[in-house]
Amino acid sequence: MTQKPYRLYGSEVSLFTGKVRAYLRWKNIPFAEHLSDAQTYKEIIVPRVGFPVIPVMVGPDDETLQDSTDIIDELERRHGEPSIYPSSPRQRLAALLLEVFGDEWLVIPAMHYRWHYNRDWVIREFGRMNMPDARPEEQLEAGEKRAGPFANAALLLGGTPDMHRAIETAYEGFLDELDAHLAVHPYLFGTRPSIGDFGLIGPLYAHQYRDPWTGDHMRKRAPRVAQWVERMQQPPQPLDGEFLPHDEIPETLLPILQRMMREQLPVLADSARQLSAWLAEHPGERVPRAIGMHDFTLEGQTGQRIIRPYSLWMLQRVRDYYRTLEGAEREAVNALLQQVGGEGFQQFEDPPHLLRDGLSVKANGAD
Incomplete structure (x- = not known):
């Protein structure tokens, strides 16, 4: 009997749908994608998950999976080799770090460019996807209604006017670094x-490649990144390829890892301190999606952004793996961390162990 395909509820404009879709295509897992319009949210997503969010995956046995990282990890467990997780310690740690960088840090330029360079276009996209059968003027009205919270999120994530130039300089630096790496691998x-x-x-397809202004910018400034996006979205050879032998970390990746340690790690360290304090002060309370504001610095410019506990759950995956390493493997990883300015990761003060709780977290053992 042929197994039913997975059902992916998402959207082309969705950062994390882009992540899951690319994985499904490379893994050659049969799936059917369904647009998350207003009716789908009402009849499928909210009843199954409890709140409006995408992507949501429904499996062959009608089980529901939510959160892009959890979806991918469950499918890795079910569908086996070839794995997207390197087995060697330096590559695995670096891959996990770069997932955190993409998911939790590149969202800053993704949201900034979307709402400050592509706003009119994305409002129309939101309306078209929310009400695909409506008249254009109705779609525009629906898009305007949906746009407000997302546009505000761009500011909460750090995209305030005083930070625009720094965000763009940092993003273009990252593009240049990734483009140079992709010239080799x-x-x-x-x-x-x-x-x-x-x-x-996720951010480099759904926002930075697909949105018109930033897509044109990417193709002109970093054409190899644009080609990589196309490979990731339409893999020429699913299930094919190998990781570099001998646990090699390409020299061309070091600037990107250095960027993460310089830009994102201090924010994560302060988030951990703030969350530990919040948990001590609010015993038994559910952790909200944001627990205040704090500073972040890009290109010498300091702004403010929300403190997101969920980011610490993502980093915890890397920290948990790091703690399993011993002997020569730990030494090899520590040498890499020293090379990229990762002393703060080695000395990171973890909050209590966390479980994902919807779009936030809870301390392991909390009700």
């Missing part, structure tokens, strides 16, 4: 995409 760690590639593809 088709993916981050060789000829097979890793979980790090899938972390990067």
